[in-house]
Every structure is written in C-alpha cells, then in structure tokens.
Amino acid sequence: MESRFDPLLQDHRYHPSARHGHPRSGRRRRTAASPRQYSGWLVVTHRFHPPAGRRVEVLYSMKHGGGRMFVVDTGSGARTTLPLEWTDRGPAPEDRRVAQESLVELRTLLDALARHCADRSEGGGSS
Structure with missing residues (x-):
C-alpha cells in the first residue's frame, strides 16, 4: 500500500496556496466590497459643507480611519472628500x-x- 503522505505539503512554503506566489502566512484573505456598492450619486447632508443639499457623483470610495470616505465630483470638475456621516448614506443626523x-x-x-x-x-x- 502506497502512502499518500507528502512531506513537502507539511512545510508552509510548499502549501498549495504557495504556488500562486503567496506563502501561507496565517493572514486572513481580504475581500473588497463590490465597486457598485459605493458608486453612483449621493446627497451632501452636512449643512456647513459648501455643496450642502446638492446631489454629487461618487468617483470612488475608500476606508479611512475606521470609516468610509467618498471622493466626489462637486460639479465644477473639482473633487472633494466626504465622510459617510456627511451624506445621505450615513446615519440620520441628530437634532440636538x-x-x-x-x-x-x-x-x-x-x-x-x-x-x-x-x-x-x-x-x-x-x-
């Protein structure tokens, strides 16, 4: 009876994931959010921001400091960055x-x- 034990597979450098150039390191696999999840248009709800109340196009979004930031086109070709909380996609503002x-x-x-x-x-x- 032939043994199926392969000593090379016991070494992390020869793990099946290593054949793709990624040695097994114990890190979790990262998955990106769907690009469509944060694309489209949003309304600026922060009342002191210059485009407050306007609908702006989302160019892309990114995680920053534990939150989500949107880079948007303000309509004049200029870009600005808005945190999720300053948009209609964030939680409803409290009226305190x-x-x-x-x-x-x-x-x-x-x-x-x-x-x-x-x-x-x-x-x-x-x-």
Missing part, C-alpha cells in the same frame, strides 16, 4: 440643541477667561 443654561454658563466662563488674560497682559504677565 445646546440648552440655554449651558450657553449662559459658557459665556460666563469665556468672560472670566477674557478678564484673566487682560489682567495678565496689564500686570506684566505674572499671576
């Missing part, structure tokens, strides 16, 4: 407003800081 009391406290703090800075500049910088 700052309480009036918090704004009053912030103003009090800023006034105190401005007085402190003015006192330091008039007094020669010592505190």
Whole structure:
C-alpha cells in the first residue's frame, strides 16, 4: 500500500496556496466590497459643507480611519472628500440643541477667561 503522505505539503512554503506566489502566512484573505456598492450619486447632508443639499457623483470610495470616505465630483470638475456621516448614506443626523443654561454658563466662563488674560497682559504677565 502506497502512502499518500507528502512531506513537502507539511512545510508552509510548499502549501498549495504557495504556488500562486503567496506563502501561507496565517493572514486572513481580504475581500473588497463590490465597486457598485459605493458608486453612483449621493446627497451632501452636512449643512456647513459648501455643496450642502446638492446631489454629487461618487468617483470612488475608500476606508479611512475606521470609516468610509467618498471622493466626489462637486460639479465644477473639482473633487472633494466626504465622510459617510456627511451624506445621505450615513446615519440620520441628530437634532440636538445646546440648552440655554449651558450657553449662559459658557459665556460666563469665556468672560472670566477674557478678564484673566487682560489682567495678565496689564500686570506684566505674572499671576
């Protein structure tokens, strides 16, 4: 009876995946998202971005810092980069407003800081 044991297959350098030039390294196989998944058009929802509310063409997308970024054509031939959260493809923006009391406290703090800075500049910088 012939043995089917092949000592070369036990060495990672001779693993079947190595014949494609990729030695077995324990790394997971990466799969790319479908190009169509992020292509097409989107609407800029970030209200302070210049093309806010406009529909723009997605040129391509990429992962960046744990998130998705879109490179879009702004219509004038210029390109800009938008995070997913600033588009209609991201989560719905929350309508959170700052309480009036918090704004009053912030103003009090800023006034105190401005007085402190003015006192330091008039007094020669010592505190």
